[in-house]
Amino acid sequence: MLHSDSFQAKSLGADLRTLRKARGMTLTELAEVLRRSVGWLSQVERDLSEPSVTDLREIASVLGVPISMLFGHVNVPVDEQGFIVRKGARREIGINKAGLSEELLSPDLTDDFEVVHSTFEPHSEVKDIITRPTQEVAYLISGKLDLWIGGRFFTVYAGDSFRIRGEPHRWINPYDEPAVAIWVIAPPVY
Structure with missing residues:
Protein backbone atom coordinates (compact mmCIF):
# COMPACT_ATOMS: atom_id res chain seq x y z
CA MET A 1 0.00 0.00 0.00
CA PHE A 71 -21.99 13.82 2.58
CA GLY A 72 -19.72 11.75 0.36
CA HIS A 73 -16.72 12.23 2.63
CA VAL A 74 -18.30 10.17 5.39
CA ASN A 75 -17.24 6.55 5.93
CA VAL A 76 -14.26 6.63 3.56
CA PRO A 77 -11.26 4.90 5.14
CA VAL A 78 -8.59 7.52 5.87
CA ASP A 79 -5.93 5.70 3.82
CA GLU A 80 -8.28 5.72 0.77
CA GLN A 81 -9.39 9.37 0.95
CA GLY A 82 -8.35 11.20 -2.20
CA PHE A 83 -7.35 7.97 -3.94
CA ILE A 84 -10.15 5.38 -4.12
CA VAL A 85 -13.90 5.58 -4.78
CA ARG A 86 -15.61 2.28 -4.03
CA LYS A 87 -18.59 1.30 -6.19
CA GLY A 88 -21.03 1.53 -3.28
CA ALA A 89 -19.60 4.85 -2.08
CA ARG A 90 -20.06 7.00 -5.19
CA ARG A 91 -21.63 10.38 -4.59
CA GLU A 92 -24.78 11.24 -6.52
CA ILE A 93 -24.39 14.50 -8.39
CA GLY A 94 -26.53 16.66 -10.60
CA ILE A 95 -30.22 17.15 -10.11
CA ASN A 96 -31.36 13.71 -11.37
CA LYS A 97 -33.92 15.15 -13.75
CA ALA A 98 -35.05 14.17 -17.22
CA GLY A 99 -34.16 10.52 -16.63
CA LEU A 100 -30.45 11.15 -16.08
CA SER A 101 -28.68 9.91 -12.95
CA GLU A 102 -25.05 10.75 -12.33
CA GLU A 103 -22.39 9.68 -9.85
CA LEU A 104 -18.99 11.18 -9.20
CA LEU A 105 -16.17 8.74 -9.99
CA SER A 106 -13.45 11.19 -8.94
CA PRO A 107 -12.50 11.07 -5.25
CA ASP A 108 -13.33 14.78 -4.92
CA LEU A 109 -13.60 17.99 -6.96
CA THR A 110 -10.12 19.36 -6.33
CA ASP A 111 -8.56 18.37 -9.68
CA ASP A 112 -8.73 20.33 -12.93
CA PHE A 113 -11.35 17.82 -14.12
CA GLU A 114 -14.01 15.47 -12.82
CA VAL A 115 -15.00 11.99 -13.93
CA VAL A 116 -18.72 11.18 -13.95
CA HIS A 117 -20.75 7.97 -14.44
CA SER A 118 -24.01 8.84 -16.22
CA THR A 119 -27.06 6.65 -16.82
CA PHE A 120 -29.65 7.87 -19.34
CA GLU A 121 -32.90 5.99 -18.72
CA PRO A 122 -34.86 4.56 -21.69
CA HIS A 123 -37.18 7.07 -23.39
CA SER A 124 -35.69 10.04 -21.53
CA GLU A 125 -34.44 13.37 -22.80
CA VAL A 126 -33.27 16.76 -21.74
CA LYS A 127 -35.44 19.31 -23.47
CA ASP A 128 -33.34 22.36 -22.64
CA ILE A 129 -30.18 23.21 -24.51
CA ILE A 130 -27.14 22.84 -22.22
CA THR A 131 -24.30 25.31 -22.55
CA ARG A 132 -21.46 25.41 -20.06
CA PRO A 133 -17.87 26.68 -20.20
CA THR A 134 -16.28 23.24 -20.16
CA GLN A 135 -14.44 20.74 -22.27
CA GLU A 136 -15.99 17.28 -22.03
CA VAL A 137 -15.16 13.88 -23.44
CA ALA A 138 -17.48 10.93 -22.94
CA TYR A 139 -17.28 7.21 -23.68
CA LEU A 140 -20.51 5.26 -24.12
CA ILE A 141 -20.23 1.96 -22.24
CA SER A 142 -23.62 0.55 -23.22
CA GLY A 143 -26.79 1.47 -25.09
CA LYS A 144 -27.29 4.17 -27.71
CA LEU A 145 -27.73 7.91 -27.31
CA ASP A 146 -28.82 10.67 -29.70
CA LEU A 147 -26.91 13.96 -29.34
CA TRP A 148 -27.10 17.45 -30.74
CA ILE A 149 -23.73 19.18 -30.41
CA GLY A 150 -23.36 22.66 -31.82
CA GLY A 151 -26.39 22.20 -34.06
CA ARG A 152 -25.23 18.84 -35.48
CA PHE A 153 -27.05 15.55 -34.85
CA PHE A 154 -25.25 12.32 -33.92
CA THR A 155 -26.20 8.84 -32.72
CA VAL A 156 -23.50 7.25 -30.58
CA TYR A 157 -23.29 3.54 -29.80
CA ALA A 158 -21.57 1.46 -27.12
CA GLY A 159 -17.83 1.83 -27.64
CA ASP A 160 -18.11 5.30 -29.24
CA SER A 161 -16.77 8.47 -27.65
CA PHE A 162 -17.52 12.13 -28.26
CA ARG A 163 -16.31 15.60 -27.29
CA ILE A 164 -18.10 18.82 -26.38
CA ARG A 165 -16.07 22.03 -26.17
CA GLY A 166 -18.51 24.56 -24.78
CA GLU A 167 -20.97 24.04 -27.64
CA PRO A 168 -24.69 24.10 -26.94
CA HIS A 169 -25.86 20.50 -26.69
CA ARG A 170 -28.72 18.26 -25.69
CA TRP A 171 -29.45 14.54 -25.59
CA ILE A 172 -32.27 12.04 -25.95
CA ASN A 173 -32.43 8.31 -25.32
CA PRO A 174 -35.46 7.22 -27.41
CA TYR A 175 -34.38 3.59 -27.16
CA ASP A 176 -35.63 0.71 -24.98
CA GLU A 177 -32.43 0.27 -22.95
CA PRO A 178 -30.43 2.59 -20.71
CA ALA A 179 -27.37 4.33 -22.12
CA VAL A 180 -24.40 4.42 -19.76
CA ALA A 181 -21.46 6.77 -20.24
CA ILE A 182 -18.27 7.84 -18.50
CA TRP A 183 -17.55 11.59 -18.81
CA VAL A 184 -14.43 13.62 -18.14
CA ILE A 185 -15.37 17.27 -17.57
CA ALA A 186 -12.96 20.19 -17.17
CA PRO A 187 -13.25 22.27 -15.14
CA PRO A 188 -15.48 20.47 -12.60
CA VAL A 189 -19.07 21.70 -12.69
CA TYR A 190 -20.80 19.54 -10.07
Whole structure:
Protein backbone atom coordinates (compact mmCIF):
# COMPACT_ATOMS: atom_id res chain seq x y z
CA MET A 1 0.00 0.00 0.00
CA LEU A 2 1.37 3.40 -1.00
CA HIS A 3 0.96 6.02 1.66
CA SER A 4 2.41 9.47 2.01
CA ASP A 5 2.56 11.19 5.37
CA SER A 6 2.54 14.51 3.53
CA PHE A 7 -0.74 13.67 1.79
CA GLN A 8 -3.59 15.75 3.15
CA ALA A 9 -6.97 14.19 2.40
CA LYS A 10 -9.17 16.21 0.10
CA SER A 11 -12.16 17.48 1.94
CA LEU A 12 -15.67 18.81 2.06
CA GLY A 13 -14.24 22.32 2.26
CA ALA A 14 -12.18 21.89 -0.90
CA ASP A 15 -15.18 20.51 -2.77
CA LEU A 16 -17.36 23.43 -1.61
CA ARG A 17 -14.71 25.90 -2.79
CA THR A 18 -14.53 24.16 -6.19
CA LEU A 19 -18.33 24.14 -6.58
CA ARG A 20 -18.56 27.82 -5.58
CA LYS A 21 -15.86 28.83 -8.05
CA ALA A 22 -17.39 26.70 -10.83
CA ARG A 23 -20.54 28.78 -10.43
CA GLY A 24 -18.57 32.02 -10.63
CA MET A 25 -19.41 33.01 -7.05
CA THR A 26 -17.09 34.81 -4.67
CA LEU A 27 -16.91 34.00 -0.97
CA THR A 28 -18.78 37.23 -0.29
CA GLU A 29 -21.58 36.44 -2.77
CA LEU A 30 -22.16 32.94 -1.40
CA ALA A 31 -21.97 34.15 2.21
CA GLU A 32 -24.60 36.82 1.45
CA VAL A 33 -26.98 34.28 -0.12
CA LEU A 34 -26.48 31.97 2.88
CA ARG A 35 -26.88 34.91 5.32
CA ARG A 36 -23.59 33.91 6.95
CA SER A 37 -20.32 35.76 7.43
CA VAL A 38 -17.48 35.55 4.93
CA GLY A 39 -15.26 34.45 7.83
CA TRP A 40 -17.53 31.50 8.64
CA LEU A 41 -17.69 30.39 5.01
CA SER A 42 -13.92 30.74 4.65
CA GLN A 43 -13.43 28.54 7.72
CA VAL A 44 -15.81 25.93 6.29
CA GLU A 45 -13.90 25.91 2.98
CA ARG A 46 -10.62 25.47 4.90
CA ASP A 47 -12.13 22.71 7.09
CA LEU A 48 -11.66 24.78 10.22
CA SER A 49 -15.39 24.79 10.93
CA GLU A 50 -18.03 22.10 10.36
CA PRO A 51 -21.34 23.25 8.90
CA SER A 52 -24.56 21.89 10.37
CA VAL A 53 -26.86 19.64 8.35
CA THR A 54 -29.14 22.66 7.89
CA ASP A 55 -26.18 24.67 6.55
CA LEU A 56 -25.29 21.84 4.17
CA ARG A 57 -28.87 21.65 2.89
CA GLU A 58 -28.85 25.36 2.15
CA ILE A 59 -25.38 25.27 0.56
CA ALA A 60 -26.41 22.31 -1.62
CA SER A 61 -29.55 24.15 -2.72
CA VAL A 62 -27.66 27.33 -3.62
CA LEU A 63 -24.95 25.40 -5.49
CA GLY A 64 -27.50 23.19 -7.28
CA VAL A 65 -26.23 19.83 -6.06
CA PRO A 66 -27.99 17.11 -4.07
CA ILE A 67 -27.12 17.16 -0.38
CA SER A 68 -25.80 13.60 -0.77
CA MET A 69 -22.96 15.12 -2.77
CA LEU A 70 -21.80 16.91 0.36
CA PHE A 71 -21.99 13.82 2.58
CA GLY A 72 -19.72 11.75 0.36
CA HIS A 73 -16.72 12.23 2.63
CA VAL A 74 -18.30 10.17 5.39
CA ASN A 75 -17.24 6.55 5.93
CA VAL A 76 -14.26 6.63 3.56
CA PRO A 77 -11.26 4.90 5.14
CA VAL A 78 -8.59 7.52 5.87
CA ASP A 79 -5.93 5.70 3.82
CA GLU A 80 -8.28 5.72 0.77
CA GLN A 81 -9.39 9.37 0.95
CA GLY A 82 -8.35 11.20 -2.20
CA PHE A 83 -7.35 7.97 -3.94
CA ILE A 84 -10.15 5.38 -4.12
CA VAL A 85 -13.90 5.58 -4.78
CA ARG A 86 -15.61 2.28 -4.03
CA LYS A 87 -18.59 1.30 -6.19
CA GLY A 88 -21.03 1.53 -3.28
CA ALA A 89 -19.60 4.85 -2.08
CA ARG A 90 -20.06 7.00 -5.19
CA ARG A 91 -21.63 10.38 -4.59
CA GLU A 92 -24.78 11.24 -6.52
CA ILE A 93 -24.39 14.50 -8.39
CA GLY A 94 -26.53 16.66 -10.60
CA ILE A 95 -30.22 17.15 -10.11
CA ASN A 96 -31.36 13.71 -11.37
CA LYS A 97 -33.92 15.15 -13.75
CA ALA A 98 -35.05 14.17 -17.22
CA GLY A 99 -34.16 10.52 -16.63
CA LEU A 100 -30.45 11.15 -16.08
CA SER A 101 -28.68 9.91 -12.95
CA GLU A 102 -25.05 10.75 -12.33
CA GLU A 103 -22.39 9.68 -9.85
CA LEU A 104 -18.99 11.18 -9.20
CA LEU A 105 -16.17 8.74 -9.99
CA SER A 106 -13.45 11.19 -8.94
CA PRO A 107 -12.50 11.07 -5.25
CA ASP A 108 -13.33 14.78 -4.92
CA LEU A 109 -13.60 17.99 -6.96
CA THR A 110 -10.12 19.36 -6.33
CA ASP A 111 -8.56 18.37 -9.68
CA ASP A 112 -8.73 20.33 -12.93
CA PHE A 113 -11.35 17.82 -14.12
CA GLU A 114 -14.01 15.47 -12.82
CA VAL A 115 -15.00 11.99 -13.93
CA VAL A 116 -18.72 11.18 -13.95
CA HIS A 117 -20.75 7.97 -14.44
CA SER A 118 -24.01 8.84 -16.22
CA THR A 119 -27.06 6.65 -16.82
CA PHE A 120 -29.65 7.87 -19.34
CA GLU A 121 -32.90 5.99 -18.72
CA PRO A 122 -34.86 4.56 -21.69
CA HIS A 123 -37.18 7.07 -23.39
CA SER A 124 -35.69 10.04 -21.53
CA GLU A 125 -34.44 13.37 -22.80
CA VAL A 126 -33.27 16.76 -21.74
CA LYS A 127 -35.44 19.31 -23.47
CA ASP A 128 -33.34 22.36 -22.64
CA ILE A 129 -30.18 23.21 -24.51
CA ILE A 130 -27.14 22.84 -22.22
CA THR A 131 -24.30 25.31 -22.55
CA ARG A 132 -21.46 25.41 -20.06
CA PRO A 133 -17.87 26.68 -20.20
CA THR A 134 -16.28 23.24 -20.16
CA GLN A 135 -14.44 20.74 -22.27
CA GLU A 136 -15.99 17.28 -22.03
CA VAL A 137 -15.16 13.88 -23.44
CA ALA A 138 -17.48 10.93 -22.94
CA TYR A 139 -17.28 7.21 -23.68
CA LEU A 140 -20.51 5.26 -24.12
CA ILE A 141 -20.23 1.96 -22.24
CA SER A 142 -23.62 0.55 -23.22
CA GLY A 143 -26.79 1.47 -25.09
CA LYS A 144 -27.29 4.17 -27.71
CA LEU A 145 -27.73 7.91 -27.31
CA ASP A 146 -28.82 10.67 -29.70
CA LEU A 147 -26.91 13.96 -29.34
CA TRP A 148 -27.10 17.45 -30.74
CA ILE A 149 -23.73 19.18 -30.41
CA GLY A 150 -23.36 22.66 -31.82
CA GLY A 151 -26.39 22.20 -34.06
CA ARG A 152 -25.23 18.84 -35.48
CA PHE A 153 -27.05 15.55 -34.85
CA PHE A 154 -25.25 12.32 -33.92
CA THR A 155 -26.20 8.84 -32.72
CA VAL A 156 -23.50 7.25 -30.58
CA TYR A 157 -23.29 3.54 -29.80
CA ALA A 158 -21.57 1.46 -27.12
CA GLY A 159 -17.83 1.83 -27.64
CA ASP A 160 -18.11 5.30 -29.24
CA SER A 161 -16.77 8.47 -27.65
CA PHE A 162 -17.52 12.13 -28.26
CA ARG A 163 -16.31 15.60 -27.29
CA ILE A 164 -18.10 18.82 -26.38
CA ARG A 165 -16.07 22.03 -26.17
CA GLY A 166 -18.51 24.56 -24.78
CA GLU A 167 -20.97 24.04 -27.64
CA PRO A 168 -24.69 24.10 -26.94
CA HIS A 169 -25.86 20.50 -26.69
CA ARG A 170 -28.72 18.26 -25.69
CA TRP A 171 -29.45 14.54 -25.59
CA ILE A 172 -32.27 12.04 -25.95
CA ASN A 173 -32.43 8.31 -25.32
CA PRO A 174 -35.46 7.22 -27.41
CA TYR A 175 -34.38 3.59 -27.16
CA ASP A 176 -35.63 0.71 -24.98
CA GLU A 177 -32.43 0.27 -22.95
CA PRO A 178 -30.43 2.59 -20.71
CA ALA A 179 -27.37 4.33 -22.12
CA VAL A 180 -24.40 4.42 -19.76
CA ALA A 181 -21.46 6.77 -20.24
CA ILE A 182 -18.27 7.84 -18.50
CA TRP A 183 -17.55 11.59 -18.81
CA VAL A 184 -14.43 13.62 -18.14
CA ILE A 185 -15.37 17.27 -17.57
CA ALA A 186 -12.96 20.19 -17.17
CA PRO A 187 -13.25 22.27 -15.14
CA PRO A 188 -15.48 20.47 -12.60
CA VAL A 189 -19.07 21.70 -12.69
CA TYR A 190 -20.80 19.54 -10.07
